[in-house]
Amino acid sequence: MKIAILTRSYKQRNDKKTSGRCVAGITEEGKWIRLVADKDGDSLPPDNSTPFTKTVIDAEVVPSPLANQTENAILIGWKLLDESIKAYVAKLSPVNETFLFGNKLDRLNDDEIKRTKGSLRLVKVSDMKVYEVYDDIRRRVTYKCSFMYKENQYEKIAVTDPRFYTPAGVGSFGNATIVVSLPNSPIYMKFVAAIYLNGTRKSANQAVDTNQIPLEAPEGHPLPRQNNS
Secondary structure, eight states, X not given: OEEEEEEEEEEEOTTSSSEEEEEEEEETTSOEEEEESSTTOOOBOSSTTXXXXXXXXXXXXXXXXXXXXXXXXXXXXXXXESOOSHHHHTTOOEEOOSSGGGSSSSEEOHHHHHHOOOSEEEEEEEEEEEEEEEETTTTEEEEEEEEEETTEEEEEEEEXXXXXXXXXXXXXXXXXXXXXXXXXSSSEEOEEEEEEESSOOOSOOOOOOOOOOOXXXXXXXXXXXXXXX
């Protein structure tokens, strides 16, 4: 199966002790897929055995859907292909949602998650900002973002893109194309798993490898066609 990889974000592994990578992309049929390590949806290792963003791979996978992550598939093996991701992104079908995953909040409740089809979104946003927030419970700095989507303001959305989960990634960026994801289990927090910049950094800060590409999300709210979903 050919897959264009769009995310390789931070995710705590199921052992609650180590960090892995949440890898998701688009198949050549225009469907979302999330590559996982096992039937429980554990994240992939954070090493070179895991595909990188902006690449196209030929992968052997076994479908392993979870209740709120129907796109999951266990990654058995893969090889890198010399192809562009643009054609894969162009195959996504627009979904007419006024609000990101159905509301303007940073999370979904139990009823909202049951009504949500799919756990991945690719959207164009404006006024993109990434900033540091101190987590009193974990006693460490974490990273959040704010942005405008369809004239609605979103605040304090968690960032898990490694390129922006760093002091060098803090700033105001204007327009961007982002991948937003949902977890399978409570609490159903929205998180931005990948940020692709369309504009220019407005605030002075250290240089950041933004991995910019002209990633064109279809108008509306793109979600690939899926059977029985």
